[in-house]
Amino acid sequence: SQTIHQWPATLVQPVGSPLSLECTVEGTSNPNLYWYRQAAGRGLQLLFYSVGIGQISSEVPQNLSASRPQDRQFILSSKKLLLSDSGFYLCAWRQRTGILGTEAFFGQGTRLTVV
Amino acid sequence: DQQVKQNSPSLSVQEGRISILNCDYTNSMFDYFLWYKKYPAEGPTFLISISSIKDKNEDGRFTVFLNKSAKHLSLHIVPSQPGDSAVYFCAASYTSGTYKYIFGTGTRLKVLA
Numbered sequence: 001s002q003t004i005h006q007w008p009a010t011l012v013q014p015v016g017s018p019l020s021l022e023c024t025v026e027g028t029s030n031p032n033l034y035w036y037r038q039a040a041g042r043g044l045q046l047l048f049y050s051v052g053i054g055q056i057s058s059e060v061p062q063n064l065s066a067s068r069p070q071d072r073q074f075i076l077s078s079k080k081l082l083l084s085d086s087g088f089y090l091c092a093w094r095q096r097t098g099i100l101g102t103e104a105f106f107g108q109g110t111r112l113t114v115v
Numbered sequence: 116d117q118q119v120k121q122n123s124p125s126l127s128v129q130e131g132r133i134s135i136l137n138c139d140y141t142n143s144m145f146d147y148f149l150w151y152k153k154y155p156a157e158g159p160t161f162l163i164s165i166s167s168i169k170d171k172n173e174d175g176r177f178t179v180f181l182n183k184s185a186k187h188l189s190l191h192i193v194p195s196q197p198g199d200s201a202v203y204f205c206a207a208s209y210t211s212g213t214y215k216y217i218f219g220t221g222t223r224l225k226v227l228a
Contacts, residue, residue: 006158032214043121043220044159044204051214059215090158094214103149104216106158 002027006091006107013114019064019078021110023091026072032094033074034104035066039087050074051096086114118142119207121219129227134192136222138205141186145207149216150179150190153202162203163190166210195226 006023013019025031035047046059048066056066063082067075074091088111092104120139128134136150146167151159165172165179165188172179178191192199202221208214 034216036218044206044218046215046217049215088156092158092216094216103161103164105161106151109156109158111156 002093002095002105004091004093004105004107006110008110009108010111011113013081013112015083015114016080019076019081019085019112021076021089021091021112023074023076023107024072025093028072028093028095030071030096032096032104033068034092034094035074035076036090036092036106037087038090038109044090048076081114083114086112088112117220118145119205119217119219121205121222123222124220125223125225127225127227128195130197131194134190134195134199134224134226136190136192136203136205136224138188138190138219139186140188140207142207142217143186144209145217147208147210148179148181148188149206149208150177151204151206151218152199153204153221159204192224195224197226197228200224200226 003026033050036044050056050068064078088109090109091107094104118141149164150162153159163174163177163179165181170181181188202223204218204221206216206218208216
């Protein structure tokens with residue numbers, strides 16, 4: 001069966017510090033991968049998605065970047081965190097199949113607080 | 116521009132009654148729709164989905180209805196249980212191309228015992 005791992009679960013970082021959140025998927029190959037953010041009292045905002053190694057699409061201009069160094073690894077980074085980067089970050093994956101329409105599966109999330 | 120909207124931020128329902136959660140979308144290119152349930156500090160879990168070629172999909176207590184002409188979908192939970200209390204997100208996607216999932220802002224459902 002497929003599983004998704006996301007860490008750390010919580011993180012408190014000072015303004016101006018770097019960030020690296022990691023997500024890995026097991027039990028599947030060549031998945032689509034996604035990073036979402038849920039800000040306080042808001043919905044799930046798509047930040048980045050990837051359809052393959054080294055292929056990253058950015059949805060919103062921001063202080064963050066994403067990379068996919070391996071097929072089942074997705075990393076969210078920042079060189080210098082801002083207060084507005086605080087939120088709940090979620091990694092998700094979707095199986096790439098010939099079936100039209102499938103669901104995405106989410107990790108447990110990382111609560112990032114920038115102080 | 117919010118392409119997927121959930122206009123009711125919260126909903127309270129008595130246990131055993133029907134819960135109806137609504138969602139509207141603006142992009143007619145969306146052809147696959149999903150509902151997720153989310154508890155605090157956890158990732159969303161998939162509940163039920165519907166393709167644009169259908170107008171209804173049922174799975175146990177959960178039924179999703181799609182009205183393409185109105186660009187509207189709804190989730191019915193019957194009967195509602197206290198364990199259903201959570202935030203529900205609707206999402207829209209394309210079955211070809213980018214495979215992005217666009218989420219609404221969520222509706223907090225509280226089922227009262």
